[in-house]
Amino acid sequence: MIRFDDLTVFVLAADNGNMSAAARLLNIAPAVASAAIKRLEAELGVRLFARSTRSLRLTSDGARYVEFARNALAELRAGHDALMQEREALHGTLTISIPSDLGRNVLTDWLDVFMVQHPALALNVRIGDMRVDMFRQPVDAAVRYGVPDDSTxxxxxxxxxxRRVLCASPAYFARHGKPASLEELFGHNCLRLALSEAMHDRWTFEKNGDERVIKVTGNRISDDGELVRRWAVAGQGLAYKSRLDVLADLRAGRLETALDDWLGERAPVNLVSTHRLALTPALSRLRDFLQERMRAYVAQSEAD
Incomplete structure (x- = not known):
């Protein structure tokens, strides 16, 4: 029976022309390497090397056999790598909840890439701005704005x-002008979001440690952040949106920001999961993937 280790010693010795070099590469004693070659020669019934105290060269049989040995080792390594990839592949179904606007316009394309990278994984996406109860609903993780209050x-x-930004279309600003102060927001049509009976009509701004909250009004309300963004692009009013939600619109000139000397409220994006599921391979891989994509997306915007 030909041993894998013996073939490895043989190929390395042939490539380096030196038994001691092969032993060093494998971190074994020269005597162990020499014994491996003798064992292989005995198994094959031929001499593979012509040896002297100062040189080591392949015999004609050794020169013919070394290519077969290389191919055999390559096939064995390929088989090992295939098994490891299969073992490390993500399986099963990953159920995630993603917000309406960022989800439809950014995350779905990224998730397509993630699925190509992990073809054995099935994905169940729930899209919307309503918060899900992760202990009562079968959701593994949720991409959400803000840090959850629940310590579990x-x-x-x-x-x-x-952060959030104040924005509207160029057409809206052409008709109504850009607000020059927070007080001027009272005279603008503000597009509002309502979730779980809570009206998001108090917009918070910060400058030099001074925080101001403005209660806004307008003629359009929705429980869908994507619809609010579309209204803004269509010139229907001012929106107070996560910068990530409108980044593509700002780059393309479909929207413009206003009151840039004031910072909008913080809107950190997190991948939220339960303690029980936080360290599953699928969620860990998804977390790393989304972090990398998000960094690149924001960096591209800053470069522009």
Whole structure:
């Protein structure tokens, strides 16, 4: 029976022309390497090397056999790698909840890439801005704005420095002008989001440690952040959106920001999961993937 270790010693000795070099590469004693070659020669019934005290060269039989040995080792390594990839592949179904606007316009494309990288994984996506109860609903993780109040949940940061921005379309600003102060917001049509009976009509701004909260009004309300963004792009009013939600619109000129000397409220993006599920291979891989994508997305915007 030909041993894998003996073939390895043989190929390394042939490549290096030196038994001691092969032994050093394998971290074994020269005597062990020499014994491996003798064992292989005995198994094959031929001499593989012509040896002297100063040189080591392949015999004609050894020169013919070394290519077969290399191919055999390559096939064995390929088989080992295939088994390891299969063992490390993500399986099963991953159920995630993602927000309406960022989910539809950014995350779904990224998730397509993630699925190509992990073809054995099935994905169940729930999209919407309503918060899910992760202990009562079969959801493994949720991409959400803000840090959860529940201490039994784990929040892995994806975009910790994200904030909201005040924005509208160029057409809206052409008709109504850009507000020059927070007080001027009272005279603008503000597009509002309502979730779980809570109206998001108090917009918070910060400058030099001074925090101001403005209660806004307008003629359009929705429980869907994507619809609020579309209204803003269509010139229907001012929106107070996560910068990530409108980043593509700002780059393309479909939206413009206003009151840039004031910082909007913080809107960190996190991948939220329960303690029980926080360290599963699928969630860990998804977390790392989304963190990398989010960093690149924000960095591209800053470069522009």
């Amino acid at each position: 949940l784990v929040a892995a940061p994806l975009a910790p420095d994200n």
